[in-house]
Amino acid sequence: MDPNKLNHANQPTQGKLIRTKPRSADSRPQARPRTEGWTQLTGPDGRPTLQFASPRVTQPPKHLADMTLAEREAAIVELGLPKFRAKQLSTHYFAHYTADVSKMTDLPKDRRAELGETFFSPLLTEVNRLVTDDGATIKFLWRLFDGALVESVLMRYPGRITLCVSSQCGCGMNCPFCATGQAGLTRNMSTAEILDQVVQANRVIAEGGLGRAREAGDGAEPERVNNIVFMGMGEPLANYTRVMNAVHRMVAPAPEGLGMSARGITVSTVGLAP
Numbered sequence: 057m058d059p060n061k062l063n064h065a066n067q068p069t070q071g072k073l074i075r076t077k078p079r080s081a082d083s084r085p086q087a088r089p090r091t092e093g094w095t096q097l098t099g100p101d102g103r104p105t106l107q108f109a110s111p112r113v114t115q116p117p118k119h120l121a122d123m124t125l126a127e128r129e130a131a132i133v134e135l136g137l138p139k140f141r142a143k144q145l146s147t148h149y150f151a152h153y154t155a156d157v158s159k160m161t162d163l164p165k166d167r168r169a170e171l172g173e174t175f176f177s178p179l180l181t182e183v184n185r186l187v188t189d190d191g192a193t194i195k196f197l198w199r200l201f202d203g204a205l206v207e208s209v210l211m212r213y214p215g216r217i218t219l220c221v222s223s224q225c226g227c228g229m230n231c232p233f234c235a236t237g238q239a240g241l242t243r244n245m246s247t248a249e250i251l252d253q254v255v256q257a258n259r260v261i262a263e264g265g266l267g268r269a270r271e272a273g274d275g276a277e278p279e280r281v282n283n284i285v286f287m288g289m290g291e292p293l294a295n296y297t298r299v300m301n302a303v304h305r306m307v308a309p310a311p312e313g314l315g316m317s318a319r320g321i322t323v324s325t326v327g328l329a330p
């Protein structure tokens with residue numbers, strides 16, 4: 057088979073591979089982690105094997121961050137509460153970075169537990185935190201509701217705070233230089249699981265956990281993540297709908313979302329076109 061032709065058996069079901077110009081395998085030598093004893097899985101034609109089907113299709117229970125503001129209001133009305141409670145809950149989560157209903161003292165005390173169960177199913181549990189660069193870089197390891205593990209990395213740079221987020225548990229793209237690619241794909245992350253990485257990072261920053269904080273001048277906005285790169289675990293465009301919902305919520309003004317600038321959000325891809 058012509059090595060420059062795409063292997064249709066390996067083509068994604070959610071998009072197509074993009075190749076700008078034919079290149080032979082010899083013209084693009086790749087670094088392989090031989091020291092780890094890994095051999096990249098390849099098909100009969102010698103091309104890397106791609107995995108698009110998730111072995112696990114489970115998703116966490118629906119969370120406030122999975123919903124638009126209108127959907128949150130509808131869910132609140134179903135509970136027999138006035139619509140404005142949806143904005144209060146959203147403000148606590150997206151602006152105060154908490155899902156702990158015991159701290160939401162503006163909510164009726166006798167309904168807080170019910171609201172917590174309805175809107176704040178557990179998403180990320182911190183397993184490990186590695187701090188480097190005098191505290192300016194933090195790598196988090198999170199356990200998801202089904203035991204799957206993902207990472208995100210928080211970095212302070214002059215003039216910006218960047219968070220590198222994961223979009224899938226594992227990855228099926230089989231890039232030869234990448235440890236995540238060796239493990240294969242476990243499942244897609246939910247919209248709320250993607251967003252909770254940002255909310256948890258903002259909480260750490262608000263608590264003073266990220267290195268030396270900027271000197272706050274009069275009227276200065278509190279620091280928070282203002283730059284997001286989808287360069288953690290996973291191929292974002294293989295989880296297109298949930299990733300795009302997460303991006304919409306990142307840029308949606310408070311209290312619907314985080315009110316970030318779209319210019320500060322980068323979705324990177326190995327070349328999947330939705």
Ligand code: SF4
Nearest residue numbers: 227229231234237290
């Ligand atoms: S797409 Fe990204 S996460 Fe997936 S294998 Fe390639 S480098 Fe690793």
